Amino acid sequence: MAQAAEPASGTRDFLADDVRRRERAFTTVREVFERYGFDPLVTPAFERLDVLTGKYGDEGDKLIFKILRRGEHEASGEADLALRYDLTVPLARVVATYGNRLPTPYKRYALGSVWRADRPGRGRFREFTQCDVDTVGSTSPLADAEILWAIHDALEALGIEQFRFEINSRQALFGLLDAYGVPADLGGRVLITLDKLDKLDPDAVSAELVERGLATATASALVADLASDDPDRVRKQLDGTEQGRAGLAEVDRLVELTAGLPAGRVAFTPRMVRGLDYYTGPIFEVSATGYPGSIASGGRYDGLVAALGGPDVPACGGSIGIERILASQQPSETEARGLDVAITVLGAEADLTALAAALRSAGLRVGVYLGSSGKLAKQLKWANDQRARFAVLYGRDEQADGAVTIRDMHSGDQERIAFTQAAAYLAARVRGD
Amino acid sequence: MAQAAEPASGTRDFLADDVRRRERAFTTVREVFERYGFDPLVTPAFERLDVLTGKYGDEGDKLIFKILRRGEHEASGEADLALRYDLTVPLARVVATYGNRLPTPYKRYALGSVWRADRPGRGRFREFTQCDVDTVGSTSPLADAEILWAIHDALEALGIEQFRFEINSRQALFGLLDAYGVPADLGGRVLITLDKLDKLDPDAVSAELVERGLATATASALVADLASDDPDRVRKQLDGTEQGRAGLAEVDRLVELTAGLPAGRVAFTPRMVRGLDYYTGPIFEVSATGYPGSIASGGRYDGLVAALGGPDVPACGGSIGIERILASQQPSETEARGLDVAITVLGAEADLTALAAALRSAGLRVGVYLGSSGKLAKQLKWANDQRARFAVLYGRDEQADGAVTIRDMHSGDQERIAFTQAAAYLAARVRGD
Known part of the structure; x- marks a missing residue:
């Protein structure tokens, strides 16, 4: 019975104190998002299989939990439904479903379980909670800034004290490639390598760039400027290209519209790339003292809703790594009831x-x-x-x-x-x- | 796209006002259960398939959503996981998993989605919320009474004004069969027919009893006494058998321990059977003016946790038909935010x-x-x-x-x-x- 009694691999039971601690955090975040006029959205645990497949790349597709057809079709071994893999595809589906019956712009937050058939491991689960906030249908920089403000307030309300938004812009990144004369066909791979500057030392990153085909002088200059932690060195380079200037303008606008946040909370970080290539405008990641990796991230992704099956609308948003935050925080005495x-x-x-x-x-x-x-x-x-x-x-x-x-x-x-x-x-x- | 954009059959998207209305009701119920010292429990959306199969009868088994094995095993078309079908089997599994690491008795409430591959229809969904409260590990009549109190307070807090607990006891029902000389092999079917007295007229129920093999005189006497709405007529009969007396004692104890509830809220209802045959002691159903069917129900089910794969412990509990209640209540202005x-x-x-x-x-x-x-x-x-x-x-x-x-x-x-x-x-x- 012992083995038979375990929860399924990669899933967790939450007993009283855990439920209370998690619910308290969830409520904290919801209350902040509500103050910003974001509306809650709850979608079903599963979607039709075709809504999900082809949206997460080949690797992602393999991790989708598929549900067998019921009734006489069960024996076919075919699936027609799938557990949701994230909260973004359901958002795109809802925008397609309800169209102009939704407010314009549609500002929604979602806090709910997602399921991925990942190999379970330390801190990696097959059922975990995501926490998203997005604005669909606005191109205004105020919308981008509002996402940062809301996430900022939520992180503060969660008791996180020292944290910083590293911001950048996809346009600035493309301008950067242009300014340093990176050949177009190397661009994507160069950015992926540059993203490692927060983990690897500059020489290692330089070497990897050269390995990927970049001229040694270009690699060195690029890495030296990005690793210097003096954004002005990069800024000067970006000023030399049209796309670079457009990117800088985006970044500067975002800095201006978040100037009311405590000092030091927002910093232009030219080396910050964000792995996902669907971003089209400003992007951000939040790093915090005492927490591993980034505890929140997001950006503008104007083409994504259409790519995920929704209408062609601009959008921006962010996500709080609520599981990571909960895992790093010690339960407090007061949470035991x-x-x-x-x-x-x-x-x-x-x-x-x-x-x-x-x-x-x-x-x-x-x-x-x-x-x-x-x-x-x-x-x-x-x-x-x-x-x-x-x-x-x-x-x-x-x-x-x-x-x-x-x-x-x-x-x-x-x-x-x-x-x-x-x-x-x-x-x-x-x-x- | 229109069709492609719908949520999966039998599931619902909840937009802002609906989410707020539902969450408000859920919070109301949680707060009441907390006051009674029940602890929250959250279990995963899916369990290993073998934890669920064979627990709901043949018809139930067919309605379990099964999840395909992942990775290299996907092509086999076999399932190894399944979406939870109710909140009781996961409770039994948790009692087995944690054993004496749980408080004794273990008082828990659970409010969460369950999934059933039922044919979708008016008010019947494939994903819906259940709301359970149970005490595992106590044989005390105070535990049975506490379930009624807690559900009573929750229903009041949900704004339901006129409602009544119809209570009975499985022992009283068996005593009833004994007292009226119903042959043992007809007992189960007779009870199922008697349960229809709240919907069919007495003559129709009598006729069905005769059809099922009961002597006409027995059928008439039984139905006349049960339909009279004068519990004393039945009480007299029950007093004549040992099991009947034991059942009456259970009912009377429950009435005594709920005497503090508003007048008329609890009534001995000898014809109330409850379809499920796992009950072993007091049972109840709640009917309310303005709501169809019963809006809550429960009872004592001492053998069930063991039958569902847990240890052999006594248990009692109840469930609030929260979806039915939400469907019958009009959204109020104040809920729109x-x-x-x-x-x-x-x-x-x-x-x-x-x-x-x-x-x-x-x-x-x-x-x-x-x-x-x-x-x-x-x-x-x-x-x-x-x-x-x-x-x-x-x-x-x-x-x-x-x-x-x-x-x-x-x-x-x-x-x-x-x-x-x-x-x-x-x-x-x-x-x-």
Whole structure:
């Protein structure tokens, strides 16, 4: 049974404390997105298979969980449905489904599970939560800036203290290639290598560029400028090409429209590439002290909705790496939730049921002993296991006196209160009056 | 594209207002269950196929969505995973997985999607939300009563006004068969027919009983007593058999322990059978004025966790028909959420971004115009579409004066405020100061 009882490979059960911690984080993010006027969207766990296939490349397609046809078609072994692989394709499908019945622009956030048949590993799951915020139908730089603001506020609300948006622009990147005379056919591969500058040392990156076919002098100049951490060196180069200037203008506009954020939170980072090639405008990644890799990212992707089966509309958005953040944060004491009041049972169940009801009406979290032991010590052990703040004792003595004994489970102090006063007294104690 | 863009058959997209309405109901229920000391449990969307098969009968098994093996095994057309069909089998699996690492008793609630390959129809979906509350590991009647209390409070909190728990006991039902001399081999079928007394008229039920092989006199007496709505007639009969007395004792104990609920909320209903044959003790169904069928149900099912692959532990629980309730309730005006403040954009974007940030810090929901029109009328139409309470206008005049115009979108009234006062003023207006 042991093995049979495990959750499926790569999936997790979330017991009470985990659920509360995760839900608290999710609620925090939702509240921020709501303040920005983003609307929630919930789509089904599965889509028709053809909605998903061909959207994630060959490698991605292999990781899609496919669902067998039902009924008489089951024996065919064919699939007609698939679990969603991300939240972006469902967004594109919704934009196609509802068209102009959606607000324009359509600003939505989505927080939900996605499923990928990846090889499970440390921190890599087959079911995990994504957290996306996107604006579909606006070309305004205010829309790009708003994504950064919203993600910024969400990260702050999640308790992340030191973090920075590294921003760049796809146009600036193409301008960069142009300015340094990188042959067009090498462009993509050069960018992929340059993206490693945050992990590898400059010489290694240079060497890889040369290996990929770039002239040694070009490679060295490019890497020296990008690795210098002085964006002005790159800026000068970009100023020399039309696309470079257009990219710089995008970056500068984004900096201007996020100037209200705390100092140092946004930095032009010319070497930041973002792996995904569907971006068409400004792009960003967030790195934070104490967290591995990037904890949020995004950008403008004007052609993507159409490529994913939706109408041809501009769009920009971002995603918070909520699983990565949750994995790096220590659970805090306050997230574990015990009982406010544990009611022991030594007879007179109807009285205690009424007391429990009164306490719950006052908003308290109340448990009644449901075990089979008539021994108070065993019941108090249960109260302790339940992390109860107070326990109610109502034995024969108390019943005869019309009183209850209230035990402070932290100090062990006990006091006797009239039964009729017990609810008000406990509610006040729990509230800390 | 139209057809291609639909969500998969039997599934639904939830846009903003629907998400908010559903989430509000879910939160309401969760808060009530938390007050009773139930803990949340979230399990994966899919389980290993063998965890689910054979648990729902032949008909149920056919409705399980199966997931194809991945990788090299995909071509086999075999499934190794399946989407969860209910929340009870995952609970049994969790009890098996974690054993004594769970609290004793284990009181949990779960609110989540389940998937069934049913033929989609009016109110019948392939993806829908279930809402369960269960106590595993207690034989105490207080545990049974607590389920009723918790569901009662949840239904009240959901705004349901007139509803009634019809309670009965499996033991009482078997005592009933005994008391009326129903042959043992007819028992199951007789109960199934008697369950129809809330839909069919007594003569039709009598006729069906006779058709199923019951003597005419027995059928008539049984139906007359059960249909009389005078439980004392049945009570007298039950008093004549041992099992009947045991059943009555269970029912009476449950009535005693729910005596604190509003009058008329709990009624012994001898004809109430509950279709599912895994119940072993008290059972209940909730009917409500204005809602079709039953909106909640449950009971004690001591053998079920073991039968579903878990350890042999007693259990009781209930389920709220949250989809049915949501379908019967009209969306209220207050659930639609518009913007508190819509900021129009006629230049000076950085100023407006700062104003938006100040308003959001005050907790307001703020949208900034992201469209391409420079015409105020068009921007005000957008503000109106966003159901904005107020709009901010900041044209050349205002910019020159260091002021903003604030438009009350309900009345159309406009007033001019110093730019530096705008955030405080709007926050106060929205709060209704």
